Amino acid sequence: MTAQRRVVAEVLDGEHVHLTADEVHSRAVDKLPEISRATVYNTLGELVSLGEVLEVATDKRAKRYDPNAHRPHHHLVCAQCGAIRDVHPTGNPLADLPDSERFGFAVSEVEVTYRGTCPNCAAA
Amino acid sequence: MTAQRRVVAEVLDGEHVHLTADEVHSRAVDKLPEISRATVYNTLGELVSLGEVLEVATDKRAKRYDPNAHRPHHHLVCAQCGAIRDVHPTGNPLADLPDSERFGFAVSEVEVTYRGTCPNCAAA
DNA sequence: AGCTTGATTTAGACATTGTCTACTCTAGGG
DNA sequence: CCCTAGAGTAGACAATGTCTAAATCAAGCT
Numbered sequence: 270m271t272a273q274r275r276v277v278a279e280v281l282d283g284e285h286v287h288l289t290a291d292e293v294h295s296r297a298v299d300k301l302p303e304i305s306r307a308t309v310y311n312t313l314g315e316l317v318s319l320g321e322v323l324e325v326a327t328d329k330r331a332k333r334y335d336p337n338a339h340r341p342h343h344h345l346v347c348a349q350c351g352a353i354r355d356v357h358p359t360g361n362p363l364a365d366l367p368d369s370e371r372f373g374f375a376v377s378e379v380e381v382t383y384r385g386t387c388p389n390c391a392a393a
Numbered sequence: 394m395t396a397q398r399r400v401v402a403e404v405l406d407g408e409h410v411h412l413t414a415d416e417v418h419s420r421a422v423d424k425l426p427e428i429s430r431a432t433v434y435n436t437l438g439e440l441v442s443l444g445e446v447l448e449v450a451t452d453k454r455a456k457r458y459d460p461n462a463h464r465p466h467h468h469l470v471c472a473q474c475g476a477i478r479d480v481h482p483t484g485n486p487l488a489d490l491p492d493s494e495r496f497g498f499a500v501s502e503v504e505v506t507y508r509g510t511c512p513n514c515a516a517a
Numbered sequence: 518a519g520c521t522t523g524a525t526t527t528a529g530a531c532a533t534t535g536t537c538t539a540c541t542c543t544a545g546g547g
Numbered sequence: 548c549c550c551t552a553g554a555g556t557a558g559a560c561a562a563t564g565t566c567t568a569a570a571t572c573a574a575g576c577t
Contacts, residue, residue, distance in 0.1 A: 271525065305527045310564070326452040331563060345490075345498055354496050360489035362505055365482040366469075372478050374469055376509035381486055385500035395554065429556045434535065455534060
């Protein structure tokens, strides 16, 4: 555990939002000016492998990193401004996929993304 | 409807798979060598606006284009090789999101992505 | 303390994907 | 035949992510 990794972890802990790698980097630089982009990417990659952080691929260009990896949840995305909220739907989508629709895959995860318009964008 | 647009439409129709923009471009070039990348992107964008084609954001870097836009469906992705299959789960995930979890959003769509290992990768 | 070894970090080049701009081409109206 | 508007083109540019070579650091050994 080096200073750089601690800073990346702190950035993600402090804000429990959904940051892009670049945003993580900017905030890390505020705390440790000499940290490099490559290190941020490396560290994020390690955190993902360790299961501490989730990669979220909404349809935006950049992946986002979600530190709330231990509590399973899904996402609600504003189609206009890209705002993301964590949501906890009822039901178990894994159970909704019959064997006949699995094509021999060993299915291990489901990711559900709801899309819509957030109150802010609806008002504007 | 120009020659270029017809070619893009043909590429997507012929293969009802999930191509990246670059793959669409390569195949379009086979049929019409002078077609440019920009035109492919423009045409794909128009098809998406028209609702003829869906953009699919699995976690891979590139967006994929799914011509099967009229029959609602979701996707099953191999975490190793990236293979994609269309699937039709039972149940309605929209109904599984209670009002208390909508944060004032007007929710209009759900996208469900199952992840796992395909038979090919499991064998290897 | 000084050395060695290996992992970590860095800077920057590179790759991929997508967007934008300025120019060219073509078809149709006058 | 010329003009115009839209479509297409080439290539520059931008954003995101990956890789490499060199510098740095930490830890153990003598």
